[in-house]
Amino acid sequence: MHLPFCARRCPYCDFPTAHLDAGREARYLDALAREARDRLPPGWRARTVFFGGGTPLELTTPGIERLVEIFSGRIARGAEVTAEANPRTLLARKLRALRDGLGLCRLSLGAQSFRPRLLAALGRFHRPEDVRKAVAVARAEGVRSLNLDLIFAIPGQRPSELEEDLDALLSLRPDHVSAYCLTVEEGTAYGRSAAAGRLRLPSDGVQARYFARVRCRLRAAGFQHYEISNFARPGHRCRHNQRTWRNHPYYGLGNGAASHVAGVRMRNHPELDAYVEAVETGGGEAAVAEREELPFARKVRETAYLALRTSEGLVRARFLRELGVDPERFFARELARLRAQGLLVDKPGRVHLSGRGVRFADAVAVELL
Ligand code: SF4
Structure with a gap:
């Protein structure tokens, strides 16, 4: 909100x-x-x-x-x-x-x-x-x-x-x-x-x-x-x-707020007055200024990147369950490159950023996104 x-x-x-x-x-x-x-x-x-x-x-x-x-x-x-x-x-x-x-x-x-x-x-x-x-x-x-x-x-x-x-x-x-x-x-x-x-x-x-x-x-x-x-x-x-x-859906209300519902990214009018006028004349749905349906591959990439920002990291079983994709296969080349640079640590069933990976998180983002 x-x-x-x-x-x-x-x-x-x-x-x-x-x-x-x-x-x-x-x-x-x-x-x-x-x-x-x-x-x-x-x-x-x-x-x-x-x-x-x-x-x-x-x-x-x-x-x-x-x-x-x-x-x-x-x-x-x-x-x-x-x-x-x-x-x-x-x-x-x-x-x-x-x-x-x-x-x-x-x-x-x-x-x-x-x-x-x-x-x-x-x-x-x-x-x-x-x-x-x-x-x-x-x-x-x-x-x-x-x-x-x-x-x-x-x-x-x-x-x-x-x-x-x-x-x-x-x-x-x-x-x-x-x-x-x-x-x-x-x-x-x-x-x-x-x-x-x-x-x-x-x-x-x-x-x-x-x-x-x-x-x-x-x-x-x-x-x-x-x-x-x-x-x-x-x-x-x-x-x-x-x-x-975890890239779960959410509603964002108010000027400039972002939502992510049913695979669609939305952003409300950023300017307060434009937001208020849009809602006053067109109802609550008119708050949304931009909509973008995320291609599946992009959703997979964003979910992986967000997961890697956390200490838990990319949990293979959860990724498979929620997206139907095995991250080790989908990101085979990217993960190999990140591992070779010492940016990842492997744990049973998951992979997370190393200390160096945390420091170079922007490079990880570029690789995955
Ligand atoms: S101007 Fe921005 S950073 Fe400063 S208090 Fe307001 S929202 Fe926070």
């Missing part, structure tokens, strides 16, 4: 976001309600839900209440329900409304760094102490699983600063960590700065070293590295993302 509102746009962000005003919020939520009514099958209930965006908890309190009204009755009992929040603006009463109304049990906080200098470089307006307060609020409100996002290889970040970020992050005892190397996307403020020569990312070697440190420190603290960017304490893996990495 895409809730596009953010208090301020981060310079590295390429998601469709918007400033919040009450009129805009009400129209957007009306469109979201219509899309949910028209696109979700009658009686269908989600087993996992991710409220992302944007910053879902940036909605006003009446907006949160409306969100609860739209989706209560659409979420199965025992579902995993996650929402993203900004540490600076998280309010206990909104969290409580989502917990009581929709069964929210996971919270993902965009901590990113604990160094004011680096937060400023990332264009974030929260302070390190806001993260500590937000974690306390989340725990007090009974959030069962808490994720902290961390960004590393920020321009100018020293190795000692990465260690301090990891110390601060671990001191908050999160259940889950999503750690991302800073990337520069076209069309963002960072992209424009990089194109003008005003921003230089650390070299590939530095990025790889920082990633190795993140991995080493989190594993030593008891986290399982279960997907390239994701680490969880036992029992805290994100079910929602695991379904996505």
